[in-house]
Amino acid sequence: MIKKIRYFVFPICEAKNAKQIIEAKKRCLENDQSCNRELLTKLEKEMKDLPEDIDKLEELIDREMERKRIIENKCQSFLGIISLIGIILALLFNLIKLNNNTFYTVVLSFLIFFGFVYVILSINTVFYILSEINIVYEKPLSRSDKELKRVVLLNRYQNLLRTNYLNTTYSNIKRFFFMLLIIFLFNNLSVIKNNLTAYNSGHTATFSSAQIQPYAGLQICSERQIV
Numbered sequence: 323m324i325k326k327i328r329y330f331v332f333p334i335c336e337a338k339n340a341k342q343i344i345e346a347k348k349r350c351l352e353n354d355q356s357c358n359r360e361l362l363t364k365l366e367k368e369m370k371d372l373p374e375d376i377d378k379l380e381e382l383i384d385r386e387m388e389r390k391r392i393i394e395n396k397c398q399s400f401l402g403i404i405s406l407i408g409i410i411l412a413l414l415f416n417l418i419k420l421n422n423n424t425f426y427t428v429v430l431s432f433l434i435f436f437g438f439v440y441v442i443l444s445i446n447t448v449f450y451i452l453s454e455i456n457i458v459y460e461k462p463l464s465r466s467d468k469e470l471k472r473v474v475l476l477n478r479y480q481n482l483l484r485t486n487y488l489n490t491t492y493s494n495i496k497r498f499f500f501m502l503l504i505i506f507l508f509n510n511l512s513v514i515k516n517n518l519t520a521y522n523s524g525h526t527a528t529f530s531s532a533q534i535q536p537y538a539g540l541q542i543c544s545e546r547q548i549v
Contacts, residue, residue: 333493334443337486344479351472351479369471379470383461386477390458393484397448400491404444407498411438414505429508437501440494447491455483 329336350357350365357365373379414434459476462469 332443333490334447334487337447337490340486341483344483348476348479351476365475368475369468372471372474374467376465376467376470379467379474380461380465382474383470383477386474386481387458389481390477390484393481393488394452394456396488397451397491400444400448400488400495403495404441404448407437407441407444407495410502411441414502426508426511430505433501433505433508437498437505440498440501444491444494444498447487447494451484451487451491455480455487 346361347365350361372382411434414430414437457480459473459480462473
């Protein structure tokens, strides 16, 4: 239960957990001695599912290369979205300055802080995809089916890593906009509450004045009757 909550609040944790499994498979493909029997059996099954034809295997490698380029393009698009989010965050700080209610100020500060954390995590994740795990396994010179299958799987696992971290960035951005919705709701509630308070105060003052005026008029009328 705690793990699910942690994955929901911070999706990066789930991506890191999946990375350990993928890295174990990659190490197993690169060096059979570091692989346990269960994992080796799974990899052998995956290799058997691949075609035996050399040309088809090379085509699969090209597809994984194209998939890598698509993921990188999406990362660059996310950088533009994250920049826009940074501007929105800067504007949100003005809501805290304009709000006089202590409770709403604390809640808004808490939500904006979490939004800022999601932005930082998204930026780090995008640059992590474009640099740290930007690994490509080229076609082997031998053109043997076993080597080609190994390269196909290595590139596939590497793209799976990229996709997991890219999905993490997407999840962070979704959570930021969800936070943004909550922030605007809280801000509107605060504005409505302040307006109601001001309206009630003004209405009470007007009602008090309206009660005084007839009484004053009654006194004047009585004085005239006595004269």
